[in-house]
Amino acid sequence: MNPRARWTGDANIAQAIVRAERNGIAFSFQVRALVLLIVAVWLALTVPMPRVLYWHGMILLFLLSGFLPYRMRHRAGWRWWLAGFTLIDAALLTTILILPNPFFDTGWPIQTQLRFHNQLYLFVFLACALLSYSPGMVLWTGLCIAATWSVGTWLIAGLPDSLAGLPQGLGGDAQGSLQTFFEPHFVDLNRWANEVVMLLIVALVGAVAVWRARRLLHRQIDSERARGHLSRYFSPDVADRLAREGSRLDASEQRQVGVLFVDIVGFTGLSEGQSAERVVALLRSFRTRMARCVFAHGGTLDKYVGDEVMATFGxxxxxxxxxxxxxACGLAMLEEIERWSAKRRQRGAPAIAVGIGIHYGSCVVGNVGSASQIEFTCIGDTVNCAQRLERLTRELGTPIIVSEAVIEKARDELAGEADALAGFTTAGRHALRGRLGDMAIWRLGEPTPLIAPPPAAQTNPSSTPLASEGAA
Known part of the structure; x- marks a missing residue:
């Protein structure tokens, strides 16, 4: 993909990511509100009055600290607001987990607050940060709660009556270690270090998981964008492969290719007197049917030029x-046109006739598009000859003209199935306009008139619904 288109695509993806982050803030607040409601109900059932009032007050304060960034998510500098309130949230949660309830005096020293596994709530808060869909925000949340929990722990460890450190004699005096460990004023700094390390590890893993999810989203969007463009020209399996190997489009090479041109005979007469809508409907139906035949036979839809369709094989x-x-694709096109013409005749519309030219030879294959558009195509004398053969069908009165090069190559490919070419007969050598020398050609069946009926033979255009042009 060219740099400008890639930049535009990346800008669109970046905007989608920003929307996802803002939606994540909204969803995170909704989840927070639901969780806090559940906690409030649980506390109301398990904690007596007035002790529960303190916890309900903290819940309301915590709900407010989440509501403010939710309201500011669409304002300028919203990420700074979110980062600031994340720090406030972490400090508030640490305060709630460490400070004792002022409405209920247990008689236990404040150091015991660090032994009730309250730090597990910090991991729940960190898990909610994953909803932000921002790796940076997940890391920031982990740093904030690790920092505030550390500050709270060290403030308690610094109290005059605290016994901070590691149990003495842990490797020798087991009795002394246990006495130190069960001392109510003891603050285990080893436990604090483990808690902080685990918080930071979980934050890092969560950030990597979010980053990988975003990267996967980028790849999927790039792949779908490429596939959406390529599927207009290639069969679905080829489009999938090209979407995965997009760099191949930029390389040019010489290849042996089968080239097919098909267009509507007398299209000018068919479209004369018709409304623009009906002409467009006719073209769309024709192109859709021809593309279906191309893809069914493993071909590539190279381009549309008015009522002319170019397809390549190989x-x-x-x-x-x-x-x-x-x-085989050319023959399938004739069958499809016959079915379509039969339906048109049933509603009084003129039949459709086509001319098809096929050649096989060397082509230059590659992306010849501009900096803003991919155009994977074939160029060279083989393409020009196939187009001249398609024009020659009018003169010889046959729906398909193929070069002898195609016949010989097809015989080699088909081996024992060469009877598939039985409908073709040699038509000698003919000169092609704009090309020196002549070419040995083959045609299908006996000469038949290909010119469509004049407009006077058509029914009133207004009597046929527009949608009927696209009938299957």
């Missing part, structure tokens, strides 16, 4: 039956 990857597939 332009992406050389196959074992490229020439035979090109011929």
């Amino acid at each position: 332009s992406l990857d050389a196959g074992r039956r490229d020439a035979a597939n090109a011929i």
Whole structure:
């Protein structure tokens, strides 16, 4: 993909990520509100009055600290607001977990608050940060709660009556270690270090998980964008492969390719007197039917030029039956046109006739588009000859003209199935306009008139619904 298109695509992805982050803030607040409601109900059932009032007050304060960034998520500098309130949240949660309830005096020293596994609530708070869809915010949340929990722990450890450190004689005097450990004023700094390390590890893993999710989203969007563009020209399996190997589009190479041109005979007469909507509907139906035949035979839809369709076989990857597939595609196109014409005749519309030219030879294959658009195509004398053969069908009165090169190549590919070419007969050598020398050609069946009926033979255009042009 060219740099400008890639930049535009990345800008669109970045905007989508920002929307996802803002939606994550909203969703995080909704989850927080639900969790706090559940906690409030649980406390009301398990904690007596007036002791529960303190916890309900803290819950309301915690709900408010989440509501403010929720309201400011669409304002300028919203990430700074979110970072600031994340620090406030972490400090508030640490305060709630460490300070004792002022409405209920247990008689236990404040140091015992660090032994009730309250730090587990910090991991729940960190898990909610994953909803932000921002790796930086997950890391910031981990740093904030690790810092505030450390500050709270060290403030308690610094109290005059605190016995901070590690149990003495841990490697020798087991009795002394246990006495130190069960001392109510003891603050285990080893436990604090483990808690902080685990918080930071979980924050790092969570940030990496969010980063990988975002990277996967980028790749999926890039792949779908490329596939959406390529699927207009290639069969679905080829489009999938090209979307995965997009760099191949920029390389040019010489390849042996089967080239097919098909267009509507007498299109000017068919469209004369018709409304623009009906002409467009006719073209769309024709192109859709022809593209279906191309893809069904492993071909590549190269381009549309008015009512003319160019398809190639073997332009992406050389196959074992490229020439035979090109011929089979041409025959399938005739069958499809006959079915379509039968439906048109039933409603009084004129039949459709087409001319098809097929050649096989060397082409230059690659992306010849501009900096803002991919155009994977074939160029060279083989393409020009196929187009001239398609124009020659009018003169010889046959729906398909193929070069002898296609016939010979198809015979080699088909081996024992060469009877598939039985409908073709040699038509000698003919000169092609704009090309020196002549070419040996083959045609399908006996000469038949290909010119569509004049406009006077058509029914009133207004009597046929527009949608009927696209009937299957």
